[in-house]
Amino acid sequence: MTDDAAGTDERAARESGARGERDEDDRAIPAVEQTPDPDETGEEPANDSFSLATFHDVCQAEGRPVVTAGAVANALDTTHEAATEALDRLESVGSIERLPVDADPVVWYPSELEDLSARERVVVFPKRREIVVDQPEQFTRAQLSQFAHLKETTGDGGYRYVVRPEDVWQAPHDDLAGLRRTIRQALGERNDELEDWIESQWDRARQFRLRTHSDGYTVLEAQSPEIMGNVARQVLDDAHVHAPISDTEDWVREGAEAALKRELYEAGYPVQDDRDLEGGDPLDVDLTVSLRDYQRTWVERFDDQGAGVLVGPPGSGKTVAALGAMARVGGETLVLVPSRDLARQWADAIVTNTTLDPSQIGQYHGGQKVVRPVTIATYQIAGMDRHRSLFDEREWGLTIFDEVHHVPSDVYRRATHLQSRYRLGLSASPIREDDRQAEIFTLVGPPIGTDWDALFDAGFVAEPELEIRYVPWDEEAGNAYAAAEGREKYRIAAENAAKVDEVRYLLAAHPDGQALIFVDYLDQGRDLSDALSIPFLSGETPHHERERLLSEFRSGERQRLLVSRVGDEGLDLPTADLAIIASGLGGSRRQGTQRAGRTMRPAGGALVYVLATRGSREEDFARKQLQHLGRKGVSVRERTVERDEPTE
Incomplete structure (x- = not known):
């Protein structure tokens, strides 16, 4: 028996003792x-x-x-x-x-x-494929995470899971029997209706596969002539395949593999990728830090699948886990990032956390263009035709897609033609306001991660306190808002001058905390900077000035910093005790996650305030922006600010 199998049996034995033994038809007998x-x-x-x-x-x-x-x-x-x-x-x-x-x-x-009510209870709604759990044990949540999606938590021990097709398609099991065993351990009993549906989805995920022909080209293979004719040959065209080879095989056009997988995925049939992709030259690399247990689990699951997206809250160590995956693969690696600032930060993280020498690390972007065994490039550069051949010439063993939620965009998607044997994405929140997040998993790989609430409970990441504060109108701004139309209304509400006093009040209420203040508009950032005597870091700030300000903030020499949208993900911002979101990007859930994440760290005690002008669309935007975090177990409270509240 393997160690993994032994561990599973041991957990099952503990579970049996906790819930009572089971008779032959799996009905629970009270202990x-x-x-x-x-x-x-x-x-x-x-x-x-x-x-x-x-x-x-x-x-x-x-x-x-x-x-x-x-x-x-x-x-x-x-x-x-x-x-x-x-x-x-x-x-x-x-x-x-x-x-x-x-x-x-x-x-x-x-x-x-x-x-x-302190006892665990599991209620299944098979027609809706929902599972509601009250006071679940850690074992139950770990089992549920293998085949269900945590949709939301109530904050008082209630959890709602949804079993989606993609959750079954990506379940980390070698066979259906193993998946059934996990389901029954999680639910405490059999549920034939839910299990039958899960079995149908399990079969769907194994109808098509890509393989490499002995002559070197790629073949799409179906389980039967019927599935090939009724599905693949209905949704694919000449842009994807050259011609049929047999009733169950098609010759795939070179470079069309990612698009083909996306088309079949959207048709409800994920494709297993069994191509003999080049692994690149070997790379001797080891970590110089220890992985946490959940990070080790991420790496092991990625190694089994060969592709995936690490999903976890800011502060959970996705970058270090990715370096663990790089060490496990042991092949030359290409890292794709949204900006040159992140490229520099990746280079520093690799030197700090691995045995690689700086001479083995290259950066390829607008600032410098050096290709090395480990190369960090921007998506835009990697997707340009004039640079593409340079990346194609090298056989990468691993491609890492940082901030992978960008991949479905038309500009960034061009970089996904770089098909390596191993593909790994990273994202705190792989969601998109255009609902194209499914493309992330078809272009890169299935999600791998631990639910946020589990990391909060274990103390690896601190749950911040979130509060939406509804600020009254400045008289002049209120009149302008009433006369404005369209997007101008949004801007007037965002730049409401009353927010200056509110930011001042919050900073005075937390005099000892390090604070990051986020704004969306440059004019608002400059106004706040002048009023509060706090430096403003934006896209216009020279790189050397950015580094100086960030260094001073990290060291504690500087306690306050104003940041524009450039801080949402383009910079490795230091962790803060206090985050004040003075204006937001139209209620983007991902942006809310990124900004709140700047306070997530094991020490705890962090606060996040979101300012919204009362009586404007900002109220709805603020709720929408934090709704995603609320569903992940973060508590959100609301407060209306009175005009006469003291500011000193």
Whole structure:
């Protein structure tokens, strides 16, 4: 037995003990405290063997929070008299209460009904393919994450999961039997309707595959002539394939592999990529830091799949995990990033966290153009025709797509023609306002990650406190807003001058914290900078000045910094105690995640304030921007600011 298998069996054994043993048809048997058989001992069971925990087990077995003495007697295989005495004893110490009713002489219920709510409960809605879990154990959440998507959390122990086709297509299992076992461990029982649907999706994900022909070209292969004729040959055209080879095989055009996979994915049939892609020259590299357990799991899952997208909150160490994947692959690596600032930061991270020498690392962008065994390039440069051949000439063992949510855009997608044996994407939030996020997983690979709430609970990443503050209108801005139309209204609300006083108030309320203040408009940034005497870092700031300001902030020499949109992902901003979002990009969920993420770190205690002008569309935008974080377990509160609130 492998270590992984042994670990799975051990977890299953623990789960069985926690939930009760299972009989042959997987129905749960409650793990209640059993009393001795009178026939064996010659006496009735001792009353003191009946505890409040036993009472809760009987309630759970009965499926209701109230029970009769007869129900207790039946559950524990004892006499009615002994059960009544035991219940009387629990009542005498205040653990339970009695209540006479018409249907039965007496029913009993816990004094603290909420004790029952502290137990894990799983409810399945198979027609909607939803799973609602209350107070789940960590094991249950780990099992659910392998085949379901965490849609939202309630903040008080409730979780709602949705089983989507792509979750089944990308489940990390070698066979359907292993997936079924995981499902039953998570749910605590069989659910035939849900399992039948999951099996149908499992089969869909194995209908097509790409393979390399002995002559070197790529072949699309279908499981049957029917699936090839009714699906592939209906949605693909001459831009994707040359001609049929047989009833189940088509000759794929060179360079059309990514587009072909995208078309079939959108038709509901993901393609398994079994091509013999070049692995590039070997690269001897090791990490100089230790991976956390969940990072190690990410790397192992990526190694098994050969492609994927690491999804985790800011501060969870996706870059370090990607370097772990690079060490595991051991091949020359191309890293694609959105900006030259990120290219420099990647170069520094590689030198800091691996055994590679700086001479082995190259950067290819507007500032410098050097190709080395590990090369960091911008998406725009890699997608340009005049530079493409340079990247094609080298066989990359691994391609890393940083900020992978950009990939579906027309400009960035051109870089995905670089098809290496291993492809890895990174993103805190692979969502797009144009709903093209499915393309991320077809062009790069399936999502790999741990739900944010699990990382919050484990203390690896601190959950920030988020507050939307509704700011009153400055009189002049309010009049201008009423007369404006279209997008001008958005800008007037965003630049509402009353926000200057509110930012000043928040900074005064947290005098010892390091604060990042985000703005979307340059004029607003300059106004705040002048009013508060805080430097403003934007796209217009020279690179040497950016580095100086960021260095001073990291060292603690500088406590306040204003940042434009350039700080959303183009810069490796230092972590702050306080983030104030003075204006936002139309409610972008990804932007809200990025900005709130600047406060996520293990130390905890961070605060995020989002300012929205009261009575404007900014109110809706602010809620939308943070809704995504709320669904990931981050609590969000709202407050209306009064005009006479002190600013000093």
